[in-house]
Amino acid sequence: MSEAAVTMHTAPSPRPATRRSPPAALLAALHELLGQRLTQSAAECLQHGSDESHFAPQPPDAVAYAESTEEVARIVGLCHAHATPVIAFGVGSSVEGHILAVQGGICLDLSRMSAVLAIEPDNLTATAQAGVTRLALNAALAGTGLFFSVDPGADASLGGMVATAASGTNTVRYGTMRENTVSLTVVTAEGKVIRTASHARKSSAGYNLTQLFAGSEGTLGIVTEVTVRLHPQPECVAAAVVNFPDLHAAVRSVIQAIQMGVPLARAELLDALSIRAINAHSKTCHKEAPTVFFEFCGGRSQVDEQAATVAEIAGEYGGGGFAWSTLPEERSRLWQPRHHAYFAALQLKPGCRSSTTDACVPLARLGDCMAETLDDIATLGLPVPVLGHVGDGNFHCLVLMDPGRPEEVAQAEAFSARMAARAIRFGGTCTGEHGVGLHKKAYLLQEHGEDAVELMARIKRALDPRDILNPGKVVPVPRGAERVV
Amino acid sequence: MSEAAVTMHTAPSPRPATRRSPPAALLAALHELLGQRLTQSAAECLQHGSDESHFAPQPPDAVAYAESTEEVARIVGLCHAHATPVIAFGVGSSVEGHILAVQGGICLDLSRMSAVLAIEPDNLTATAQAGVTRLALNAALAGTGLFFSVDPGADASLGGMVATAASGTNTVRYGTMRENTVSLTVVTAEGKVIRTASHARKSSAGYNLTQLFAGSEGTLGIVTEVTVRLHPQPECVAAAVVNFPDLHAAVRSVIQAIQMGVPLARAELLDALSIRAINAHSKTCHKEAPTVFFEFCGGRSQVDEQAATVAEIAGEYGGGGFAWSTLPEERSRLWQPRHHAYFAALQLKPGCRSSTTDACVPLARLGDCMAETLDDIATLGLPVPVLGHVGDGNFHCLVLMDPGRPEEVAQAEAFSARMAARAIRFGGTCTGEHGVGLHKKAYLLQEHGEDAVELMARIKRALDPRDILNPGKVVPVPRGAERVV
Numbered sequence: 002m003s004e005a006a007v008t009m010h011t012a013p014s015p016r017p018a019t020r021r022s023p024p025a026a027l028l029a030a031l032h033e034l035l036g037q038r039l040t041q042s043a044a045e046c047l048q049h050g051s052d053e054s055h056f057a058p059q060p061p062d063a064v065a066y067a068e069s070t071e072e073v074a075r076i077v078g079l080c081h082a083h084a085t086p087v088i089a090f091g092v093g094s095s096v097e098g099h100i101l102a103v104q105g106g107i108c109l110d111l112s113r114m115s116a117v118l119a120i121e122p123d124n125l126t127a128t129a130q131a132g133v134t135r136l137a138l139n140a141a142l143a144g145t146g147l148f149f150s151v152d153p154g155a156d157a158s159l160g161g162m163v164a165t166a167a168s169g170t171n172t173v174r175y176g177t178m179r180e181n182t183v184s185l186t187v188v189t190a191e192g193k194v195i196r197t198a199s200h201a202r203k204s205s206a207g208y209n210l211t212q213l214f215a216g217s218e219g220t221l222g223i224v225t226e227v228t229v230r231l232h233p234q235p236e237c238v239a240a241a242v243v244n245f246p247d248l249h250a251a252v253r254s255v256i257q258a259i260q261m262g263v264p265l266a267r268a269e270l271l272d273a274l275s276i277r278a279i280n281a282h283s284k285t286c287h288k289e290a291p292t293v294f295f296e297f298c299g300g301r302s303q304v305d306e307q308a309a310t311v312a313e314i315a316g317e318y319g320g321g322g323f324a325w326s327t328l329p330e331e332r333s334r335l336w337q338p339r340h341h342a343y344f345a346a347l348q349l350k351p352g353c354r355s356s357t358t359d360a361c362v363p364l365a366r367l368g369d370c371m372a373e374t375l376d377d378i379a380t381l382g383l384p385v386p387v388l389g390h391v392g393d394g395n396f397h398c399l400v401l402m403d404p405g406r407p408e409e410v411a412q413a414e415a416f417s418a419r420m421a422a423r424a425i426r427f428g429g430t431c432t433g434e435h436g437v438g439l440h441k442k443a444y445l446l447q448e449h450g451e452d453a454v455e456l457m458a459r460i461k462r463a464l465d466p467r468d469i470l471n472p473g474k475v476v477p478v479p480r481g482a483e484r485v486v
Numbered sequence: 487m488s489e490a491a492v493t494m495h496t497a498p499s500p501r502p503a504t505r506r507s508p509p510a511a512l513l514a515a516l517h518e519l520l521g522q523r524l525t526q527s528a529a530e531c532l533q534h535g536s537d538e539s540h541f542a543p544q545p546p547d548a549v550a551y552a553e554s555t556e557e558v559a560r561i562v563g564l565c566h567a568h569a570t571p572v573i574a575f576g577v578g579s580s581v582e583g584h585i586l587a588v589q590g591g592i593c594l595d596l597s598r599m600s601a602v603l604a605i606e607p608d609n610l611t612a613t614a615q616a617g618v619t620r621l622a623l624n625a626a627l628a629g630t631g632l633f634f635s636v637d638p639g640a641d642a643s644l645g646g647m648v649a650t651a652a653s654g655t656n657t658v659r660y661g662t663m664r665e666n667t668v669s670l671t672v673v674t675a676e677g678k679v680i681r682t683a684s685h686a687r688k689s690s691a692g693y694n695l696t697q698l699f700a701g702s703e704g705t706l707g708i709v710t711e712v713t714v715r716l717h718p719q720p721e722c723v724a725a726a727v728v729n730f731p732d733l734h735a736a737v738r739s740v741i742q743a744i745q746m747g748v749p750l751a752r753a754e755l756l757d758a759l760s761i762r763a764i765n766a767h768s769k770t771c772h773k774e775a776p777t778v779f780f781e782f783c784g785g786r787s788q789v790d791e792q793a794a795t796v797a798e799i800a801g802e803y804g805g806g807g808f809a810w811s812t813l814p815e816e817r818s819r820l821w822q823p824r825h826h827a828y829f830a831a832l833q834l835k836p837g838c839r840s841s842t843t844d845a846c847v848p849l850a851r852l853g854d855c856m857a858e859t860l861d862d863i864a865t866l867g868l869p870v871p872v873l874g875h876v877g878d879g880n881f882h883c884l885v886l887m888d889p890g891r892p893e894e895v896a897q898a899e900a901f902s903a904r905m906a907a908r909a910i911r912f913g914g915t916c917t918g919e920h921g922v923g924l925h926k927k928a929y930l931l932q933e934h935g936e937d938a939v940e941l942m943a944r945i946k947r948a949l950d951p952r953d954i955l956n957p958g959k960v961v962p963v964p965r966g967a968e969r970v971v
Contacts, residue, residue: 123741123850146745166690177688179697180665195938201846202878203662204915205651205701207922207930207960208942212664212697216690233747256608260631262718262784264749299747302787361686365608393687430689437692445692453680456949457693463948464941475692 020105021472022062027083031065031107034075038066049090049108053155054098054440055356055404055413061088061102066110070186070194070225073109077223077469078192080107084467089219091132091158095165096357097438099218103473111160114225117141126183126200128228131160138229147231150175153434154343159227165436166216171296173259173392174266175232177434179215186226187214190465200228213460218436219471221464235298238266239308240332241325243315244290248272248375250318251291252368255391257314259364263307267296268392269339272375275346275386279338282345287338288322293391294339301327339388346386346399353401356413360424361395361433370427371396374420381416383409395433422447437475445475505590506957507547512568516550516592519560523551534575534593538640539583539925540841540889540898546573546587551595555671555679555710558594562708562954563677565592569952574704576617576643580650581842582923584703588958596645599710602626611668611685613713616645623714632716635660638919639828644712650921651701656781658744658877659751660717662919664700671711672699675950685713698945703921704956706949720783723751724793725817726810728800729775733757733860735803736776737853740876742799744849748792752781753877754824757860760831760871764823767830772823773807778876779824786812824873831871831884838886841898845909846880846918855912856881859905866901868894880918907932922960930960 031039041063050060067073080087086106114130134156152169168177184198197210245251255268273289297307378385389396402409421431421444431444457476516524526548535545552558565572571591599615619641637654653662669683682695730736740753758774782792863870874881887894906916906929916929942961
């Protein structure tokens with residue numbers, strides 16, 4: 002990503018109250034440790050201060066490329082000694098300003114930690130360094146009959162996926178990154194190396210450090226190795242597509258399938274505008290109606306049974322045009338609109354960026370929450386395609402805005418705030434899978450309340466007393482942190 | 487349980503360094519709040535200082551029966567003001583000394599908080615007060631087509647099950663209490679009420695307080711309400727039983743079924759001695775060999791397919807006597823030995839108690855770990871039936887010992903220590919589902935190492951600075967705790 006492209010297409014981001022740049026002694030020590038793998042190149046710093054959010058970049062003072070857990074420990078130990086911020090970086094695909102260096106400091110790039118350390122088919126686990134991406138891990142699993150299930154849109158790193166508790170389209174069947182993380186190797190704020198858990202499938206041995214670090218966005222420790230669960234490749238996979246008269250009908254049919262115990266592998270909803278975008282983008286003529294893309298998997302007879310059950314349910318809710326197949330080519334054709342949805346949506350408004358919301362509500366409230374959201378969108382004056390992981394109650398509004406036009410940025414921001422408040426009012430969360438980062442700190446308070454967020458802040462202060470780990474993210478700035486230099 | 491029975495059949499438990507009994511002002515304030523629901527009756531205190539462990543009881547100074555979250559908040563707030571221990575109590579079925587009042591204080595009995603607050607079929611969730619037991623919740627779900635899956639041996643309370651991150655026989659299919667807990671209402675050490683999460687299926691909003699409190703055994707906060715996931719009742723259930731020439735073959739066949747994607751509902755292993763105990767107890771003549779009890783569920787065709795696949799796999803590993811059925815009566819008959827295993831085992835040695843280990847290791851190591859364990863047992867001189875939740879890598883050795891004979895107690899304790907060390911050496915955990923309590927604190931350190939346990943202790947100090955919440959359990963006594971009276 003060039004500097005010009007980054008600065009042109011982003012909105013201003015909150016400026017830090019204080020910048021805590023690394024002192025010369027720290028830079029010298031890091032240079033001694035890493036040689037050329039420590040850089041202060043403006044281009045590299047800029048790239049490492051940019052993510053997929055709508056925020057303008059905030060570059061760190063230097064980028065350190067680590068190659069082992071031991072090196073991460075030494076780097077963090079030095080940053081701790083100098084009370085200098087250190088921000089873990091995977092591939093930079095986060096969307097809420099997670100990796101912006103709002104107080105300066107060192108960006109710790111883990112992309113060179115890209116080794117798959119162990120694949121244990123008998124244990125249905127694999128252990129990899131944090132820089133391994135989900136596609137790289139799946140490539141390494143080829144031939145084992147097993148796969149790693151979590152699939153956010155980007156080819157994110159495992160460390161990043163742990164950090165945001167990522168999920169994706171097949172969460173309804175296989176769970177999020179949380180349920181698929183068995184154990185972590187973590188470097189603490191003081192530069193010590195711990196393992197959060199054994200590789201046993203379950204444990205009641207003490208506080209759940211794995212799940213505490215998962216979703217902590219690099220603010221409590223730096224994940225350097227990840228042991229994940231693997232799943233057997235299903236014998237047979239089927240894709241199905243069906244359109245509905247309205248969103249309620251689409252949502253109800255998915256809920257009913259889940260209640261009846263149909264083990265859906267995927268259930269993705271696109272609204273009519275998304276389908277229109279795809280038709281324009283791909284010169285297709287899909288019916289411009291709310292559409293659910295299903296995937297079923299299992300033995301052949303199970304898959305047939307699931308497809309028949311879902312076709313019957315969809316019919317009860319007025320679903321039409323039910324098409325399905327188990328043949329790979331035909332499956333790809335059926336799912337093609339879903340695969341192209343994001344880029345097709347961006348082309349609805351040339352030059353735009355998407356400010357993407359991430360509401361997740363209880364399934365029973367999803368239809369009402371989406372309906373109210375569509376009413377809100379109707380008055381917005383910006384195009385907003387909607388797509389949802391319906392089986393999880395999670396949906397994204399892609400607010401297409403020109404980051405160079407402050408009024409559009411403000412509209413998008415106001416919509417984002419209304420969407421977060423609405424998700425919370427419907428009994429849900431402001432973020433189902435993207436995380437808090439810089440962007441959702443205020444919503445976190447709305448969602449959890451002061452007393453719960455104060456507990457989170459206490460945990461932050463206890464584990465990172467000098468506030469060096471990705472400071473300014475997730476929880477409010479800790480009170481009473483010792484910022485000893 | 488009478489006092490005599492308790493004192494006769496238990497081993498000495500560690501005595502506290504310091505007792506922190508409630509001052510008169512606290513007792514007076516609690517009495518004003520609760521009236522007759524505060525008691526210092528010796529019998530009630532004794533009952534509330536006893537669990538299912540082999541430890542002698544350690545009664546609290548008083549028992550407070552709470553009826554609402556608000557009351558719990560006021561009680562804990564008062565205990566906090568007076569720096570007096572407060573120990574949450576459900577049904578007292580924990581097995582590691584969890585609820586023993588080692589420093590005295592107030593036992594907070596939650597059994598009267600027994601209301602099911604909401605059943606939301608469309609959301610596949612239910613919310614209940616912490617004192618509701620698993621069987622009571624399932625009774626309340628009758629007619630909904632849904633059920634609550636987690637099934638430890640006892641009819642435990644939901645609060646207690648959250649506290650120990652309990653699991654049971656169908657974890658292989660439905661997960662432990664962790665995966666089935668959506669959200670908690672928790673009273674903090676200062677007597678504030680928080681909710682750990684929304685009722686959405688997934689969230690990336692801040693630190694995972696739900697999973698931090700789950701498994702914290704009442705040491706970080708007191709769970710007063712629990713929202714759990716529900717599952718659709720399967721259309722068809724089948725039971726199957728098969729015996730194997732040795733433990734390795736039994737374990738390998740279960741692993742292979744899981745790797746092939748057979749969605750086992752249950753896979754329970756009994757060793758030959760357990761079968762012998764059952765034959766003696768029930769006048770049956772099951773083959774005295776390692777035996778796996780399977781359960782399959784799903785649509786009829788799926789269940790047939792699963793049973794056929796498992797029969798074939800079992801045959802490859804020398805499994806014999808494969809019997810299966812979908813008929814309720816026949817299923818009960820097939821599973822009867824498993825249901826009676828615990829009590830049949832106790833009758834191998836009249837008057838004994840079981841000191842029960844709880845190793846959980848990676849599936850790939852389970853066969854070797856069990857084999858080494860059987861060698862250890864062979865030299866022990868005490869009867870030790872073994873049963874396992876094979877699909878989780880979790881197994882229990884029931885060391886049958888006379889608590890009145892110090893040498894047997896010492897033998898059992900030494901075996902327990904070897905078993906914990908062995909589980910850790912095989913890459914697993916000292917406790918898969920029972921928790922740490924008093925008994926496994928030393929093993930926790932072996933398993934996680936000093937640096938990880940120090941992080942746990944920091945969390946304890948941050949969330950409970952006066953060390954009033956179930957003190958002396960799970961983590962080492964906090965350093966730097968303010969014990970202000």
